[in-house]
Amino acid sequence: MKRIHKERDRLLRRLTRITGLAGATAAFLCVLVPGSGSTQELAIALTLSVVIAGLVFLQTMRGSFAAALGVVAASVAFVLTLGTAPVLDPATGSAIAVTGGVASASVAASLVVRRHGVLLVCGLAGALVATIVWTSAATGHRMIEILVTTVVGWSVLAVLGAWFDNGVRIAETRIGEVGRAHEAERIASELEAQQRQDARVLHDTVLATLSLLAHSGVGVSANALRDQAGDDARLLRQLRLGVPLDNGSNAIFSPGSDDDLLSTTFESVRQRFVRMGLDVSWHGAGQLVLPRETLDALVGALGECLENVRRHSGVTEADVTITDDEHTVRAMVTDSGDGFEPDSVDPARLGYAESVVGRLSAVGGRARIFSSPGSGTTVMLEVPKP
Template sequence: MPLSANGQRRFFARTSRLVGLSFLGASFFALALDVPANLDLLTVTVPFYGAMAAGFTIIGRTRSLAWTATVLLAGSVTIVLLGIDALGPGVGSTVSASLILGSGALPALVICNLDGALRISTLATGAALALGATIVSTWGVLPPLQSVLSFAVGWSLLAGVTMWLSVTISRALARIARLGRAHLAERHATETEAQRRQGARLMHDTVLATLTLLAHSGVGVRRDALRAQASEDARLLRQLRLGGTPMPRSSGAYTLEATETSDLGHTLESVKQRFDRMGLTVSWHGAGRLLLPSDVLDAFLLSLGECLENVRRHSGVGDAEVTITQDDTTVRAMVTDAGVGFDLEHVDAARLGLAESVVARIKEVGGRTRLFSAPGSGTTVVLEVPKL
């Protein structure tokens, strides 16, 4: 998930805490290197180091401006205290501790305080105090120009890194936002295409099938069966006009009620009854009761129904055989007829009945379709769908 404005502020606050505590520890370590010479100085400055450590810890969670001011003030006082013993025996360690504190630890506050006028003015005031304290504490040991240069490099470097990070993160967020919009547009287009394909399949399996029967004067189909089919199509079209989203229930029949899991043995009966009404004699073999997830079952039965519809329309015979088998992972249906057959190489890949209502449906649920046919030798279609 991309960083929000609050997320960026938290990131900078935690970075400020990490950098500040690191340099603060380095400053204290430099002072503690010469414990015998700096014992009294350590005793005096430990509370200030503790206050600064607590301040950086709190700033890392809350970005507290009050604690920012406190750390700047405590740091400036500590630098002055370190300068009291600048000409003593531990001069090297005290000067190092002063420079690390003024040029490393205190500038870490820049990282989380460049997003407001009050914060910037607080930083500027604290930086001026720290600079003055640094010059005083190193006076007589280092040239003032060297102290100022060290101080300026530390503050400028962290300010520059902070601004670079801010710009880089803003650009990255802009790119992420553009990618998100592009992904959303692609997803919308994909969903629209899926709905279009579903609508095309629905029309092919219901209304177009009925219109085809009417165009052939209902040859081979009883009047009552044709009337029932037309009535079912009319009901579906009314529901669609009212904004319903159709869910396939069985081949040639849709419902607006989705189901979680269906009983194949029960639902298969509706496919049998439909083609009995249509005048196609189907011999059923194999497994009876099988359980499949709803979407897999829908694809399986609708594809099976379309295969039988193709037999009824195109094979030139009035009977077919359906064999359903299963193993631990797969359910298979083999639809066979002894009709006229056809040349597989000359099948139009754009034919909706084959490409969409059978092959595409089965593929979308992780299954596969195999087709065997030759002119004069009938046709066999094998449908395979996964159980899980």
């Protein structure tokens, strides 16, 4: 059973318990009024009131239909015990009315939500109503108020239970709709993120190679272009097949070690730009532990910064300095080239906006650029530590 249904049943049982115990207590007090009947009748009525209260409590503890049936049976016995007395005084009539319209009717709230609950409620209420009608006809007592109270009590509690159940069903439907909408939004966001990532990768690799070819590979040897094109072809194949571009969960950077994964990743970036005519010097010390997603973002942003140096700075050398503190890893890309006015860069350009800023923002990082014409350029990349 779904949790929302369990909560519905719990609240309805609580309503049944409060109503049933209140009705049984009120009937018990009415019977205690002097002159309500003979001693034997009073003793039986008081006992039945206690039994009704106990059965109501049992029914609300376990949700037992047998206990609910027992409540109605005890109420029928209560009506027959006091209703067949020679005299039906106001206190006795009130006791019967409270028993029929409150104590016994309390089970309607929890029964109506069961399978075929309406038929169950109608059957039990009908049995009690038939008892009251027969008693009235057999004794000649005026019991119209008792009959109305019983019918109204059962109707109100049954409608209340059905209304509550309908509200729960509506809430369940809306929760399902919200869940489906959230799932659709999550899938769309993941798809958009993947598309943006693919666009960044294509921009940083394949489109860069095509740009070289469009400029006849000036400054780059034919073998370097051939190797780069081969790498791009493998990358395109991975993207087309949906194969992850990298595996693993964590990586460690140690500038002096060729065995560490991040060092190897940086070395592959350095070798790529060496082939393309840009000499990259790496600086840094110690070990930096980064999640794979953060590592990919940092290396990708670094690669795009170096590509911008190669294409726009007018120099063939660049420096990359890796530092960190307790919370942040920083990579600083520096060149002594032509420089530019940062405010003059079109924010809609895919290279810096997506391949650098977008990448780092996706992992909680940021990028800052410092440059002026004739004074070179420095780009500070920052990513958070886990």
